Amino acid sequence: MNTKRRSAIQKRVKELRDEQGIMAAPVPVERIAKGLEAQLRFSPLDDELSGMVYVKDGTPIIGVNALHHPNRQRFTLAHEVGHLVLHRAEITKQIHVDKGFPMLMRDSVSSAGIDEMEIEANFFAAELLMPEEFLARSLQGQSFDIDDEGAVSALAKEYKVSTAAMRFRLGNLFA
Numbered sequence: 001m002n003t004k005r006r007s008a009i010q011k012r013v014k015e016l017r018d019e020q021g022i023m024a025a026p027v028p029v030e031r032i033a034k035g036l037e038a039q040l041r042f043s044p045l046d047d048e049l050s051g052m053v054y055v056k057d058g059t060p061i062i063g064v065n066a067l068h069h070p071n072r073q074r075f076t077l078a079h080e081v082g083h084l085v086l087h088r089a090e091i092t093k094q095i096h097v098d099k100g101f102p103m104l105m106r107d108s109v110s111s112a113g114i115d116e117m118e119i120e121a122n123f124f125a126a127e128l129l130m131p132e133e134f135l136a137r138s139l140q141g142q143s144f145d146i147d148d149e150g151a152v153s154a155l156a157k158e159y160k161v162s163t164a165a166m167r168f169r170l171g172n173l174f175a
């Protein structure tokens with residue numbers, strides 16, 4: 001993902017939040033998905049499946065594994081919304097299925113098999129759920145230690161994301 005693409009995604013995510021008047025965490029990701037006219041299906045799926053997205057006859061359909069932790073479901077939903085916003089042509093041609101823990105894929109890893117679409121959808125999800133400006137406000141006036149488990153988990157709670165996702169995000173933004 002080059003710098004230009006990165007800023008385009010950041011801009012699009014900010015527009016989505018602004019359209020819905022979202023000024024504080026936790027970001028209501030379901031409301032954003034519905035604002036894009038997506039139909040949401042929360043269903044019990046095999047554990048290895050996180051979610052899926054496709055566009056059928058012009059209607060976006062997003063599936064999320066209802067058996068996963070609610071915070072993980074939020075990240076999955078945000079990731080699928082990312083595909084919908086960024087990769088609509090690709091997910092109209094065929095169903096996109098996400099397995100495993102997409103959020104733990106690092107965009108610094110350049111090895112084969114890490115798909116550009118996944119990197120973009122993860123970046124989109126992190127930007128959506130953990131906006132830099134919100135986090136900067138949450139951290140205002142405090143020195144922040146990424147190894148402070150209590151502080152990371154308090155923020156994760158506030159933003160309704162997993163501790164792992166929050167730690168990764170904070171590391172990217174502020175470390």
Ligand SMILES: [Zn+2]
Pocket residue numbers: 079083096097098102117118121
């Ligand atoms: Zn994906």
